[in-house]
Amino acid sequence: KAGVTQTPRYLIKTRGQQVTLSCSPISGHRSVSWYQQTPGQGLQFLFEYFSETQRNKGNFPGRFSGRQFSNSRSEMNVSTLELGDSALYLCASETGNTGELFFGEGSRLTVL
């Protein structure tokens, strides 16, 4: 069974631009969640989607948004990028009833 796939793996943007990250969950997993990891703040929850509905949201500004498609694939978007948005963005999927998250390798975003 293929794991969680995130694209792109690495990207460089400049301040003010926007970025879209993609996540394909494990086949059959309907829940997708997103986390931001930085050296200063550690791992922080962004949002979680299940059956195309956002069920939970972390404490991030409105510049951070996401969505989930009918095939469970998810995207997150960050608009008006700031230097502090530089981070490893991790996507995780779950069957929906175990609590165990399966993470992708992440998308490393650098904002210059």
Next chain:
Amino acid sequence: SQQGEEDPQALSIQEGENATMNCSYKTSINNLQWYRQNSGRGLVHLILIRSNEREKHSGRLRVTLDTSKKSSSLLITASRAADTASYFCATDRTSYGKLTFGQGTILTVHP
């Protein structure tokens, strides 16, 4: 903000020794999980212990949970160089994908 505090922040041992990492949290939980992260990569789930469990084993891993003290420990026995990684505890207060992670313990196992 992080709910969990992990101790120690870094641990350096020799191959064959045991490694113990501790995690404390602040609020009531449904379950507590431990994850491993190799440098700059995704997290790998190690073990989940529910709030009504006190101890759980998986291979060379042993996890304990003391809900009265709001703490957990992860013991890795007979460590190997391949165990070198960051280890995170994560707590779950809701059932909607939101885990609150600790800051992690960086484990280095010297061959």
